[in-house]
Structures are given as structure tokens and as C-alpha cells.
Amino acid sequence: MAHLRVTLLALVVLAAGLAHAGDIELVSTNRTVHEGVFSGVSVRYTALLEERRYSVAGVLAGQFVTVSYVREDVADPATRPVIFLFNGGPGASTTPLHFSAFGPKRRTGTDDDAVMYDNQHSILDAADLVFIDPVGTGYSRLADGAERGLVWSRTGDAVSVAAFIRDWLARHDREASPRYLLGQSYGTARAAEIHRVDPELEFDGVMLFALVAGPRPGPLGPMTALPTMAATAWYHGRASQHHDSLEAVFEEAVEFARTDYVQALIRGASLPAGERRAMAERVAAFTGLSADLIEENNLRLDNHTFMLNLLADEGLRTGQLDSRATRSLDAPPQRPPHDDPGLGYAPSDPDLPDDLPGLLERGGHDSIVETYFRDVLGYRGDEFYAGLNLDVNSAWDHEGGGNAIALLAEAMERNARLRVFWVAGYYDLTTSVYAGRYTLDQGDIPADRLTAAYFPSGHSVYVETANLERLSHAVRNFLGRRQ
Numbered sequence: 001m002a003h004l005r006v007t008l009l010a011l012v013v014l015a016a017g018l019a020h021a022g023d024i025e026l027v028s029t030n031r032t033v034h035e036g037v038f039s040g041v042s043v044r045y046t047a048l049l050e051e052r053r054y055s056v057a058g059v060l061a062g063q064f065v066t067v068s069y070v071r072e073d074v075a076d077p078a079t080r081p082v083i084f085l086f087n088g089g090p091g092a093s094t095t096p097l098h099f100s101a102f103g104p105k106r107r108t109g110t111d112d113d114a115v116m117y118d119n120q121h122s123i124l125d126a127a128d129l130v131f132i133d134p135v136g137t138g139y140s141r142l143a144d145g146a147e148r149g150l151v152w153s154r155t156g157d158a159v160s161v162a163a164f165i166r167d168w169l170a171r172h173d174r175e176a177s178p179r180y181l182l183g184q185s186y187g188t189a190r191a192a193e194i195h196r197v198d199p200e201l202e203f204d205g206v207m208l209f210a211l212v213a214g215p216r217p218g219p220l221g222p223m224t225a226l227p228t229m230a231a232t233a234w235y236h237g238r239a240s241q242h243h244d245s246l247e248a249v250f251e252e253a254v255e256f257a258r259t260d261y262v263q264a265l266i267r268g269a270s271l272p273a274g275e276r277r278a279m280a281e282r283v284a285a286f287t288g289l290s291a292d293l294i295e296e297n298n299l300r301l302d303n304h305t306f307m308l309n310l311l312a313d314e315g316l317r318t319g320q321l322d323s324r325a326t327r328s329l330d331a332p333p334q335r336p337p338h339d340d341p342g343l344g345y346a347p348s349d350p351d352l353p354d355d356l357p358g359l360l361e362r363g364g365h366d367s368i369v370e371t372y373f374r375d376v377l378g379y380r381g382d383e384f385y386a387g388l389n390l391d392v393n394s395a396w397d398h399e400g401g402g403n404a405i406a407l408l409a410e411a412m413e414r415n416a417r418l419r420v421f422w423v424a425g426y427y428d429l430t431t432s433v434y435a436g437r438y439t440l441d442q443g444d445i446p447a448d449r450l451t452a453a454y455f456p457s458g459h460s461v462y463v464e465t466a467n468l469e470r471l472s473h474a475v476r477n478f479l480g481r482r483q
Contacts, residue, residue, distance in 0.1 A: 021197075022163035025053040026171065027063070030378040033072070036104045036118055036358075039472065041125040044072045045104070049377045052167065054135065054151070054160055061150040064164055065139035067377060068130045069104060070172070078176040081127040081204070081479050084165055086134060088186030088212070090157070091392030093137040093385070095369055097184060097209075101462040101471070102129060105360060105376075107368060110344075114368040118358035121465070121472040126479055127180070130168060134161060134190075136392040139373070139383050153397035158193035162201055165194075180479070184209040185431060185459065192404035195411035205478060206408060207421045210428060210459050213435040214403030219265035222300040224435040226261060227253040229306050230286040231426045232323035238288025238310060246426055246456055253286050254434055264299060303429050319345055322458025323427045335390070342429075346463045405443035412446060419449045421478045423471065425457040451478055 030049040035042065048068040054061050074080050085097045099107040099116065106119035123129070133140045135151040142151065150156050169175045181203055183191035188208040194201065216224055230253035231246055233239035243249045264271055264279045271279070279299055280291040287294075287301065288310050297305060307318045311326060319325030319342025327341035337343050363371045366384060373379040412418045422440065424433040433454060440450065453474050455461035462468040 021056060021159050022061075023055045023058075024064075024163050024167040025055070026167070027051045027053055030380075032376070032378055034104065036122065036124065038104070038120060038122045038125040039476070040120075043125050045124060046070045046072060047104075047377055049373070049379055051381075052164065054163065056150050056156075056159075059146070059150065060143045061146045061156075061160070062135035062142045063140055064132070064135065064160075065379070065381070066130060066132050066164070066168075067098070067103075067373075068128065068168070068172075069124050070128045071124060077174060079178075080174075081178040081180060082130060082169075082174055083123075083127050083180045083182050083207075084130045084132060084161075084168075085182040086132045086161065086187045086190060087137075087184050088188070088190070088210075089137070089388070089393055090134075090152070090186050090396045091137060091389040092185070093133050093387050093389075094131045095138075095387050096460050096462075097182070098131045099369065099372075100460065101468060102475075103131065105358070105372060108346075108356075109368075112362065114362060115356065116358075116360040116368055116372060117356035120357075121468045123472055123475055123479075126476045128174075128177075130165075132161060132164065136389050137386055139379065139381055139385055141383065148395050149397055152392055152395050154189070154193055154399040154402070155197060156397075158190060158197045161190060162194045162198040166198075166201060178204045178479075180205045180207060182207040182209065186212060188212050189402075189404045192407035192411075196407050199411070199414060202415050202418070204417055205419045205421060207423070207475070207478070208436075209423045209461070210431040211422055211424065211436040211439065212404060212431055213439040214405060215401065216435065216438070219262050219300075220438070221302070222265060223257045223262045224438050225301065225303065225306075225429070225432055226257040226283070226286065227434040228323070228426065228429055228432040229253075229301065232306075232318060232429070233286065233288030233310060235324055235427065236288070236311060236318070240285035240288075247454075250426055250433070250454075254437075256282070256286065257434065261299075268298075307429070317341070318429075319343070319458070320429045321345070321460075322425070323429050324458065342458055345458060403439070403443075405439050405445065409444035412449065413444075419451070419478070419481070420445055421451045421453070421475070423453050423455070423461055423474075425455050425459060425461045427456070427458045430459055451481075 028051045032047045035044050050066050052064045087094045102123050104122050105116040107116050109115055136142055151160050181191040188211045191206050227250050231250050234249040280294040283294050284291040310318055315329050316326040317329050320340045321342035322345040325341040325345040362368045363375055365371045370385050424436050455467045457467050462471050
């Protein structure tokens with residue numbers, strides 16, 4: 001009974017959204033020193049592999065195992081930006097951001113053929129990087145017998161990550177440094193929730209990759225999804241529009257979606273049959289689906305209908321995280337999200353040299369990521385690295401959801417220096433570009449403090465080297481505009 005009372009107390013504390021509800025204890029640190037060339041700059045840096053215990057109201061909830069990269073030749077660390085990065089899911093580790101985007105090593109290949117090589121597009125020359133695997137992902141683990149809601153909930157997760165960030169800044173004497181959050185997918189909601197649960201923990205900027213839009217009831221869902229469907233149909237040669245560029249296709253679809261299309265959706269059953277048919281044919285021209293199918297669905301298309309029908313005559317479906325990807329419709333069933341051919345999709349990259357610099361091959365470990373952690377960073381735990389933990393996802397308490405942008409708008413009103421950088425992929429059906437644009441347009445985000453960048457890619461815009469190079473420059477520019 002005593003344990004139950006303590007656990008209930010902890011949950012009450014979390015539900016109140018009180019800052020400093022979680023306690024962090026550093027257990028171990030492993031330091032290794034490395035060198036790399038990033039954006040043409042030679043950098044000597046320390047890698048910190050740190051393990052921390054996390055408790056709530058005296059109850060052990062779990063452990064954090066994180067990796068930080070800190071540049072050594074810095075005269076005044078107080079002027080050096082530090083970025084805290086995490087992915088989404090919930091239940092997804094930070095590996096895409098760590099080993100495909102901004103870490104000092106970049107992964108290529110799959111499974112037994114995966115290798116790592118020096119990442120010249122890492123932003124370590126411009127900022128220190130702290131890669132956070134929330135409890136339940138990577139090597140971070142839920143404590144035995146711990147109440148899942150302490151960390152596997154919208155509030156509990158945000159409180160735990162905020163507590164870690166506070167501890168990291170204080171322990172490394174970086175409380176005066178410019179600091180930034182970078183979240184991808186559900187990580188964009190986490191970034192906003194951190195501002196809610198700990199409003200005194202201020203930041204100079206928030207980077208939102210693949211923004212999870214707020215609720216879009218009624219006609220707003222189909223309206224905001226259509227431009228990405230149009231881009232996908234154009235990519236696969238199924239759209240009737242004849243444009244020379246992806247951008248032109250997308251913008252025409254946006255204009256149609258927010259004018260004639262949404263007006264037809266709003267009229268609903270009162271739309272005359274002739275007008276309904278004419279609208280179905282216009283939607284068909286953008287999306288590549290048949291007008292009959294669109295009429296059968298009352299002019300409203302969801303991702304499932306679109307993905308399974310666009311290329312059905314070829315026996316294929318498209319991906320959702322990256323709609324350029326395809327998979328046979330009669331392929332053996334898999335547990336979502338593994339049934340999505342867009343999961344982990346990476347187009348062939350012609351820019352890779354034959355002799356990869358700083359090559360790291362998989363050793364006697366289960367994955368190239370585990371090889372890196374153990375052989376390069378010196379991790380000595382017995383656990384496996386959980387790149388994607390579906391148990392976290394299924395157990396997650398979203399607490400009714402919410403609009404992340406509204407929380408960020410409130411934070412920007414409190415903090416005049418806080419800026420937002422939003423990154424989106426044209427072929428991402430999961431967190432579509434126009435859904436993000438609509439959410440930002442309807443939020444109270446000051447236009448002069450918002451930077452947006454679109455890429456010809458899916459959910460993870462950095463999987464192609466050309467996109468990563470452009471993204472790397474864009475992040476450096478965003479950091480350079482600190483007020």
C-alpha cells in the first residue's frame with residue numbers, strides 16, 4: 001500500500017504539470033575524444049556517453065542513456081549553442097537524427113550490410129549536440145515495476161526530458177549558452193510540451209521536423225492532405241496536371257484545396273449531383289484516383305484509401321512516411337508501422353564515394369548502431385539498442401492530444417527571443433506539408449520569428465545527401481540569427 005500511495009502521488013505531481021517534478025542522478029560517464037571535418041571545418045570534440053537515473057516523487061521511473069558531442073577548442077562555452085535532439089513515435093529512438101542527419105557518423109545500408117562513415121554535413125562545427133533517447137528507447141529503460149504513466153505519457157515524458165535538460169545544462173556549466181530543441185514527428189509535440197511543463201526552462205529556438213499538426217476536424221483533414229497526395233501522384237506519373245516542378249504542382253494543389261475543394265466539402269450532402277461529379281473529376285486530376293472512387297468516398301480522401309488505390313493497377317501501394325516508396329499489395333501482412341514501405345525508405349544515393357571516409361563496419365554486435373555505441377563510445381551495458389519500441393507506442397497516454405503550436409505560441413509570447421524553424425517533406429503523408437502550414441497559419445506564431453523549409457523527400461528529409469547538405473546550411477543559418 002505504501003508503494004501504491006507513492007506512485008499515486010507521483011502521478012498527481014505529473015498531472016499538475018509542475019516543473020522540477022522529476023529528479024535526475026548521474027550514474028556514469030564515459031568520455032572519448034575524436035576529430036572530424038564538418039562543413040570543411042576541422043573539429044576536435046569530446047563524446048560523452050552518460051547514464052542517469054530518473055525518479056518522480058522518490059519513485060525510480062527509469063534510466064536515460066544519452067550521447068553528447070562537445071567541441072573542445074571553444075574559448076567561451078557560454079557563446080556556444082547547444083542543441084537537444086529527440087525523435088518521436090512515441091517509442092522511436094533518436095537514431096535517424098543521430099546517424100542519418102547531424103551526428104559525426106552517418107549510417108548507410110541495411111541490416112548486415114550497414115556501415116557508418118564520417119558525416120561531413122554534421123553541424124558539430126556550429127553547435128554542441130545532445131542526442132536524447134527517452135525512457136524506453138535506445139539504451140534508456142523503464143525501471144522494473146515502475147508505473148508506465150510516469151514516463152510513457154504526454155506529461156510524464158515532457159517532465160522527464162525537461163529534467164534531463166536542466167541537469168545537463170547545470171552539470172556541464174552551460175546554463176548561459178544559447179540552447180535549442182530539435183524534435184521530429186511526435187518529438188515536435190514533446191518540444192512544445194516541455195515549454196508547458198517547465199515554462200521557466202527557456203530556449204532560443206525550437207526546430208520542428210515533420211510537424212504533428214493539431215486536430216483537423218470535418219473538411220480540414222481532406223483539405224490539408226490533398227496537396228501531398230497531388231505531389232505523390234505527380235511523382236508516380238499519375239496526375240493529369242502537367243508541371244515541370246514539384247513545387248508548382250504542390251502550390252496549385254494548395255490553392256485548389258483551400259478554395260474550391262474545401263467549399264465543396266463544407267456543402268457536403270447539399271452539393272448538387274452535377275457539381276459533385278465535376279468536383280470528383282477535378283480531385284481525380286490532382287490525385288490520380290478515379291472520379292468514381294472519389295465520389296464513393298463523398299469527395300473525402302484519407303491516407304489509407306489513397307495509398308492502396310493510386311498504383312493498384314500495378315499491384316502496388318505507396319508508403320505513408322514516404323509516399324515515393326512502394327510495396328506489393330499482396331505482400332505478407334506485418335504489424336504496423338512495419339507494413340509501411342516508407343518506414344526506413346532511403347532512395348539510392350549517387351553522391352556516396354566508393355571508399356567511404358572513416359568507415360565503421362558492424363562487429364560482433366547485432367547492429368551497426370550497437371557497434372558504434374560499444375566500440376567507439378565505450379558503452380558496456382548488457383542491453384540491446386531499441387531503435388523502435390512499439391510497446392511504448394501502444395502503452396502511451398496521449399492525454400487527449402492537443403495542439404502543439406498553441407503551446408509554442410504561448411511560450412513565444414513569454415520569451416521574446418524564442419524562434420521556430422519548421423522543416424517538412426513534400427512526400428510525407430503522415431505529417432503532411434499543408435497540414436503543418438495550415439496549423440502554423442492558424443496559430444499565433446509571429447511571422448518574423450518563423451522559418452520554413454520544404455524538401456523533395458518524405459518524413460525524414462535528410463535521407464538523401466543533397467537534402468542533408470541543404471538542411472545543414474539552413475540549420476546553421478537559423479542558429480546564426482539568434483536575437
